[in-house]
Amino acid sequence: xxxxxxxxxxxxxxxxxxxxxxxxxxxxxxxxxxxxxxxxxxxxxxxxxxxxxxxxxxxxxxxxxxxxxxxxxxxxxxxxxxxxxxxxxxxxxxxxxxxxxxxxxxxxxxxxxxxxxxxxxxxxxxxxxxxxxxxxxxxxxxxxxxxxxxxxxxxxxxxxxxxxxxxxxxxxxxxxxxxxxxxxxxxxxxxxxxxxxxxxxxxxxxxxxxxxxxxxxxxxxxxxxxxxxx
Ligand code: HEC
Numbered sequence: 708x709x710x711x712x713x714x715x716x717x718x719x720x721x722x723x724x725x726x727x728x729x730x731x732x733x734x735x736x737x738x739x740x741x742x743x744x745x746x747x748x749x750x751x752x753x754x755x756x757x758x759x760x761x762x763x764x765x766x767x768x769x770x771x772x773x774x775x776x777x778x779x780x781x782x783x784x785x786x787x788x789x790x791x792x793x794x795x796x797x798x799x800x801x802x803x804x805x806x807x808x809x810x811x812x813x814x815x816x817x818x819x820x821x822x823x824x825x826x827x828x829x830x831x832x833x834x835x836x837x838x839x840x841x842x843x844x845x846x847x848x849x850x851x852x853x854x855x856x857x858x859x860x861x862x863x864x865x866x867x868x869x870x871x872x873x874x875x876x877x878x879x880x881x882x883x884x885x886x887x888x889x890x891x892x893x894x895x896x897x898x899x900x901x902x903x904x905x906x907x908x909x910x911x912x913x914x915x916x917x918x919x920x921x922x923x924x925x926x927x928x929x930x931x932x933x934x935x936x937x
Contacts, residue, residue, distance in 0.1 A: 727785045727787055728786045729787050729788040731748055733746070733753070733812070733814065735794065736750065741831060741834065741845055741895065742892045742893075742895030742896050743849070743895045743899065744845040744846060744847065745796060745846040746828075751825050754819065754822060754834075754844060755814075755815075755819065755820075755853060756772050756817075756820060756839075756841050757842045761817045767805075768811075768813055768817070768818050774839075780824075780839075781833075783811045783819070790803065796814075797848060797849060800815045804818055817853070835889070849895075850895070850897060850901065850922055850926070852890065852891055852894040852929065856927050857930045863927075875936060876932055876936030877936070881909055884936075885932050887937065889933055890926075890930045900914050900918075
């Protein structure tokens with residue numbers, strides 16, 4: 708990872724509200740509402756912004772939260788030193804974006820932000836907030852949570868999920884209902900099953916199903932299920 712030491716001084720002048728970390732370890736927290744989500748190591752949730760362009764092979768990320776009001780409410784997670792993946796976070800998904808004046812921590816290519824209204828180690832307050840022209844989302848440690856093709860997930864659901872969870876996601880017998888969950892929770896659970904984790908006593912039924920899903924499948928299924936099964 709690149710480190711740029713001249714950045715601290717430049718940024719302090721330009722935006723005193725930024726709290727820049729020398730080093731940072733991304734960690735994982737869990738809540739009933741959201742399942743697993745990434746935090747900054749001090750327990751504060753980190754978010755992605757849907758109007759940003761995520762970094763992909765050979766292309767840098769582009770931030771769309773850059774004006775003073777946005778940066779005050781959603782300060783980017785900037786570092787002078789190195790970022791590391793703590794327990795449960797995936798080091799392969801971690802990176803940095805930026806130029807000589809600014810280095811921002813990324814996960815899955817998404818630039819990370821904190822939310823000014825979150826308390827340290829509290830329940831995330833910023834999930835799903837629509838502000839500054841986009842929406843703010845939590846990051847799942849094991850699967851991308853931002854959907855790109857929700858309509859395509861309807862077919863996957865009908866072919867690979869409906870036989871157990873029911874055509875309307877209502878569940879049956881020992882197969883749980885999927886209704887009433889937010890997309891982050893569903894994507895978080897699918898990522899956990901795909902990573903081989905045990906959640907309830909019947910996780911062995913879910914693991915092979917989740918193993919066949921790509922990151923995009925998970926994001927799209929999560930959005931499809933949360934939107935259609937209420
Ligand atoms: C063979 C039956 C079966 C199939 C097929 C199946 N599931 Fe499941 N699913 C289960 C069972 C059983 C559980 C509870 C597992 C446990 O105990 O951890 C579960 C749990 C889940 C959960 C977690 C629910 C919660 O409240 O935490 C989600 C989300 C989920 N399934 C989504 C899906 C999706 C999406 C598909 C299709 C890609 C799918 N499932 C296919 C049987 C199935």
